[in-house]
Amino acid sequence: MAGGQVTAPEAGPRRALVLHDRPLVVGLVTLTLNHGVFVVRAASSLAEAETILADWRPHIAVIDMDHDDSSALLGRLGASNSLTRSPTPVLGLTRRGDLRTKLKAFDLGVDDILTVPFSPEELLARSIVLPRRSTGRDRPLIATIRLG
Secondary structure (H helix, E strand, O other): OEOOEOOOOOOOOEEEEEEOOOHHHHHHHHHHHHOOOEEEEEEOOHHHHHHHHOOOOOOEEEEEOOOOOHHHHHHHHOOOOOOOOOOOOEEEEEOOOOHHHHHHHHHHOOOEEEEOOOOHHHHHHHHHHHHHHHHOOOOOOOOOOOOO
16 A cells, blocks of 8 residues: 555456455355456455455455444545545445435545445446446456356
């Protein structure tokens, strides 16, 4: 991390960082994103996320906005409510679907928000579109087959 913020990710397969403390949601997000499109690393706390970010740069972060560490991780990723772009676009997840919660998430710097429960197809579509919109370039899909 340069200056306490994450730098832009290098080329290669798409990478996603997930911050969520509910294993069932992490499993669903991981399965959805990892299905031939993203390499996913998950954290349940800010400390785990910082360990991942020390040597790995995600193309997108999926953050539980109801998590205690969500605001701190947004700061580490460089998200802000200014016009400067974060090198890592953020998709926020929330169990509360009210407008106030969503507006607060946008004010904290998320680029998009999705209410839990969500459609896996919508999660995947938003995860593909966010980095494309933030960088202005599309990343190729890299098929992955995992055995075992």
